[in-house]
Amino acid sequence: MLMIKRMMQPLLLITILLCSVSMKIHAANIKPSLKITPDRCISLHKGQVCYQQITIHWQSSTKADYCLFQQEISTPLKCWKTSKSGKIKIDFQSTEPLDFDLRQQDNNTPVATSTVSIHWVYKSTKRQKRGWRLF
Secondary structure, eight states: OHHHHHHHHHHHHHHHHHHHHHHHHHHHTOOOEEEEESOEEEEEETTSOEEEEEEEEEEEEEEEEEEEEETTOSSOSEEEEEEEEEEEEEEEEESSOEEEEEEETTTOOEEEEEEEEEEEEESOSSOOOOSOOOO
């Protein structure tokens, strides 16, 4: 019995080491994430400007210089130096959905993207015409 315990200890140690190495490799391959809260804005009528304060939170497994960009705007909303995560609050106002990109500063390629969608209570402010009337 004692001999079996002595043989199992090295196997157990090797198994634990392999699992920890595997977890570190997996953590290094995780893509950065970009989360917007709330991710939708609701206006009363279709076509009206929707106003909402949103929080954008991003996270990455590797430290780097990251910048947050709004769709079709070349200047960043905010940049973070040597960071693994970041958070920003923005006063959102738009009539159409907007995309936000997290980019690494050195290559300017989006590493994560998220969208704020626009919804409305009423589809149109105009009354629909009836096909016919008696009077």
